[in-house]
Amino acid sequence: MTESATNNSKSSAKGILLKIVRNQLFIPLAALLLLVLFNLFTDPGFFDIVLKPSSTGSLILSGNLITIIDNASELVILAIGMTLVTSASGGQDISVGATIAIAGSTVLRIVKTQASDIPGGKFAGIIIISFLLCVVVSAAFGAFNGALVAFFKIQPMVATLILFTAGRSIAAWINNNDNISINDNRFGYFGNFIPGIPVPTPVFITVICLIVIAVVLKLTNLRLYSQSVGINASSSRLNGINPKMIKLLTFVILGVCVAVCGFIKVSRTSSITYSVIANNIEMDAILAVALGGNNLGGGKFNLTASVIGAYVIQFLTTTLYKFKEIDSSSISAYKAVVVILLIIISSPYIRKRFDDLKNKRLAAKAQANVGKEAN
Amino acid sequence: MSVNSNVLGGNKLKKRASLTDTNLLLIITIAVFIVMYLCAVLFLKKGFTKPQMFFNILNENASLLVLSCGMTLVMITGGIDISVGQVTSLVCMTCAVYLQKVNDGVINGNVFTSVLIALGIGLAFGIVQGFLVAYLEFQPFIVTLAGLFFAKGMTTIVSSDRISVTFEPFVKLCRTEVNVPFLGSVNKKGIFVPAYVEVGVIVALAVVVLLFCLLKWTKLGRNFYAVGGNNQSANMLGIDVKLTKFLAHVLCGLCAGIGGYLFFLHACSGSPLHAQGAEMNAIASSIIGGTLLSGGVGNIAGTLFGVLSLSTIKNIVTSLGLEDAWWTNITVGVMLCVFLLIQSVILARKNNKK
Structure with missing residues (x-):
C-alpha cells in the first residue's frame, strides 16, 4: 500500500494517465479522437456545419457532423438494448436487423390504409396507434427470443438465429410482399426534419431514449440485477433475483429499442425493402458494444461507452464513405x-x-x- | 464402502445416459429426414419419386455440406465461425477472375492453380482467425465477424460485377456428370436415364468421410471433443488447448476454401451475391444435426443429415407451390426452433440426472 502511495505521489501525473488509460471510456473516446484528428488533417472543412434551405424550403442544418449524428441514431438506440442483453445473458441478439424489418412493416401496414389528406389530429392518432402496435409486436418477438434464452437455456446467438433466418420473411408476409410507399409528407417527419426545426428528428428521438434509459437505470435496480445475473446466474438466484425474468426483461427492452429503430427507418424513406432494410445493423450494434469495452461474455457493462462506441462506428462509416474511390x-x-x-x-x-x-x-x-x- | 460403490455405479450410469443422449440427437435427425422424404414421396410425388431428385439436392448443396462440416468442427471445440459464407463468395470471385484472365491469355495458368488459390484463401482466413481466437483469446464471434466483413469487402474489391467463366477446361469440369450405378428413371419416351451427380458431390462426400474418421478415430479428433467439453480439464489432461482450437479454425478455413471451390464448380461464375447467408445455413445444419453450440457434442454424420433435412424441406416448400421466397425461410426458422427446443429439453434432462 505505502509503496503504491509513494509511487502515486512521486508520479501523480503518471498515475492519472494510467487511470485514464484504464478507464473503460478511454478506448472509444481515443478512437473517436483519432477519427476526428484524421478528418481534420485530411479535410479541414469536414466539420463545417451550414444552415441552408432544404428541398422543401425550410432551413435545416447540414454537414458531415450532422449526418453522422443523424445516421447513428438507430445504432445508438440499438446499442442500449444490446448492452443490456449482453450483460444479462452473456450473448448477443443477431436478429435485430430482421426484427427492425418486422417493426417497420407493421407500421406501414397501419399507415398505408389511410388517405394522405386526412386532418392532422387524426393523422397523429394513426401514427401513435401504429407506433404502439409496432412496439407491442417487436416486444413480443423480443420476448420470444428471451423465452428461448431464459427458459430453454439456448445460447442467445443460436436462439436469435431463428428470427434472423425467418424475420425478413415474416416482415414481407405482414404486407403480402407489396412495395409500399407512403405519399404523406408528414410521415417522413420522424426520420427527416420537422418543418421549422433545423435539427433532424431522429436526434431528438435518440436523446429521449437515452434520457429514458438513464432514468430507468437510476431509479430501478435493473443495472445491478442484470450485471449480477450476467456474472453468476445461480448465485444471484440464491440472492433472491429471478435470473429468468431479468433475461426476459432485457430482451423485451431490446425489442422496444428495435421498434423505435424500425419506426425511424421506415420514416426516413417512407417505404420499405424487406431484404435490405437495416442490413448488417446487428453486426454494427454488436461491434458498438464490443468497442465500448464491455465484456461480450456478460457481466459488468457501461452504457455510456456503448453509446460512444456506436457513434464511433458511424463516424468510421461516414469517414470511409468520404473517400470517393471506395x-x-x-x-x-x-x-x-x-x-x-x-x-x-x-x-x-x-x-x-x-x-x-x-x-x-x-x-x-x-x-x-x-x-x-x-x- | 457402499457409498463408494454407489458413486461408481452412478458414474457408469451417467456415462451411458450421456452417450445415448448424443446418439438420440443423431437418431432424431435421421428419423426426421427419412419421414420428411417419405412424406414428400407419398404425398407430393412431383419428381420426388425419381432418384435424381435426391441427387439434385446433393448437387445443389455440396458446397453447403463441406461448409457445415467445417462449422461442426469449430462448434465442437466451443467456437463459431460466421465468416465461411463470405469466404465462399470471395473464393468464387477470385477464381473466376483468375480463370477469365487465363482464358484471355493475360496470364498462364490452369484449373489446378485455381484450386490452389481457393485452398490458399481458405487456409489464410483459417490461420489468421485461428491465431486471433486461440492465442490472443478473442471472442470467436467478433473475430469471425471481422473476417466476414473483410471477405465481403474484398470480394467487391476483386470485382463488383458478376463474372461467368468461359475457360474451356473448367467449363468441361463443371459439366462433368458422374452416373450413379443402378439408379435412374425411365423418361416419357421409355428410355432409361441414369441418375448423375456432379464432381463436387464426390469431393464433398470424401471430405465428410475424412472428417468423420478424423473425429472418430484420431487423437486430434478426440481432443476437439475434450476441449469443447471442458477447457480446463482438457488442459489438465495435457492437451494443448490453444493448438487444438487453432487447428479447428484452420480446418474450418480449409473447408471454407474447398466449399467455396465447390460452389464455384456448381455456379461456374463469381458474384458478390454468391453464398449469401451460407454461414447461417451451415450453423443451422450443424444444429439440426445435433451439434451443441456449447461445444463437446456433435457428429459429422449428423451434420450430413442436417444438410439433407434442411435442403429437403426447402425443396418441399418450393414444390408445394409456395414459391414466394419467404415461406422457405419461415419453415427453416420453425424447423430450427423445433430442433433447438428438443436439444434444450434433452440437455435439461441430462442436467437433472446429475
Whole structure:
C-alpha cells in the first residue's frame, strides 16, 4: 500500500494517465479522437456545419457532423438494448436487423390504409396507434427470443438465429410482399426534419431514449440485477433475483429499442425493402458494444461507452464513405481492418501484457532505488 | 464402502445416459429426414419419386455440406465461425477472375492453380482467425465477424460485377456428370436415364468421410471433443488447448476454401451475391444435426443429415407451390426452433440426472 502511495505521489501525473488509460471510456473516446484528428488533417472543412434551405424550403442544418449524428441514431438506440442483453445473458441478439424489418412493416401496414389528406389530429392518432402496435409486436418477438434464452437455456446467438433466418420473411408476409410507399409528407417527419426545426428528428428521438434509459437505470435496480445475473446466474438466484425474468426483461427492452429503430427507418424513406432494410445493423450494434469495452461474455457493462462506441462506428462509416474511390460495398473490408485493430488494442490479453511490462519496469526501478539507498 | 460403490455405479450410469443422449440427437435427425422424404414421396410425388431428385439436392448443396462440416468442427471445440459464407463468395470471385484472365491469355495458368488459390484463401482466413481466437483469446464471434466483413469487402474489391467463366477446361469440369450405378428413371419416351451427380458431390462426400474418421478415430479428433467439453480439464489432461482450437479454425478455413471451390464448380461464375447467408445455413445444419453450440457434442454424420433435412424441406416448400421466397425461410426458422427446443429439453434432462 505505502509503496503504491509513494509511487502515486512521486508520479501523480503518471498515475492519472494510467487511470485514464484504464478507464473503460478511454478506448472509444481515443478512437473517436483519432477519427476526428484524421478528418481534420485530411479535410479541414469536414466539420463545417451550414444552415441552408432544404428541398422543401425550410432551413435545416447540414454537414458531415450532422449526418453522422443523424445516421447513428438507430445504432445508438440499438446499442442500449444490446448492452443490456449482453450483460444479462452473456450473448448477443443477431436478429435485430430482421426484427427492425418486422417493426417497420407493421407500421406501414397501419399507415398505408389511410388517405394522405386526412386532418392532422387524426393523422397523429394513426401514427401513435401504429407506433404502439409496432412496439407491442417487436416486444413480443423480443420476448420470444428471451423465452428461448431464459427458459430453454439456448445460447442467445443460436436462439436469435431463428428470427434472423425467418424475420425478413415474416416482415414481407405482414404486407403480402407489396412495395409500399407512403405519399404523406408528414410521415417522413420522424426520420427527416420537422418543418421549422433545423435539427433532424431522429436526434431528438435518440436523446429521449437515452434520457429514458438513464432514468430507468437510476431509479430501478435493473443495472445491478442484470450485471449480477450476467456474472453468476445461480448465485444471484440464491440472492433472491429471478435470473429468468431479468433475461426476459432485457430482451423485451431490446425489442422496444428495435421498434423505435424500425419506426425511424421506415420514416426516413417512407417505404420499405424487406431484404435490405437495416442490413448488417446487428453486426454494427454488436461491434458498438464490443468497442465500448464491455465484456461480450456478460457481466459488468457501461452504457455510456456503448453509446460512444456506436457513434464511433458511424463516424468510421461516414469517414470511409468520404473517400470517393471506395466503393460503397467494399467499405466493409476497411471497416474490418479498423475493427480488428481496435479490438486487438482493447483486448484484455494485450492489456495484461502491457501491464506486465509496466510492472516489470516499475519493479526494476524500485530495485534500482533500493540499491541506491543501500549504497 | 457402499457409498463408494454407489458413486461408481452412478458414474457408469451417467456415462451411458450421456452417450445415448448424443446418439438420440443423431437418431432424431435421421428419423426426421427419412419421414420428411417419405412424406414428400407419398404425398407430393412431383419428381420426388425419381432418384435424381435426391441427387439434385446433393448437387445443389455440396458446397453447403463441406461448409457445415467445417462449422461442426469449430462448434465442437466451443467456437463459431460466421465468416465461411463470405469466404465462399470471395473464393468464387477470385477464381473466376483468375480463370477469365487465363482464358484471355493475360496470364498462364490452369484449373489446378485455381484450386490452389481457393485452398490458399481458405487456409489464410483459417490461420489468421485461428491465431486471433486461440492465442490472443478473442471472442470467436467478433473475430469471425471481422473476417466476414473483410471477405465481403474484398470480394467487391476483386470485382463488383458478376463474372461467368468461359475457360474451356473448367467449363468441361463443371459439366462433368458422374452416373450413379443402378439408379435412374425411365423418361416419357421409355428410355432409361441414369441418375448423375456432379464432381463436387464426390469431393464433398470424401471430405465428410475424412472428417468423420478424423473425429472418430484420431487423437486430434478426440481432443476437439475434450476441449469443447471442458477447457480446463482438457488442459489438465495435457492437451494443448490453444493448438487444438487453432487447428479447428484452420480446418474450418480449409473447408471454407474447398466449399467455396465447390460452389464455384456448381455456379461456374463469381458474384458478390454468391453464398449469401451460407454461414447461417451451415450453423443451422450443424444444429439440426445435433451439434451443441456449447461445444463437446456433435457428429459429422449428423451434420450430413442436417444438410439433407434442411435442403429437403426447402425443396418441399418450393414444390408445394409456395414459391414466394419467404415461406422457405419461415419453415427453416420453425424447423430450427423445433430442433433447438428438443436439444434444450434433452440437455435439461441430462442436467437433472446429475
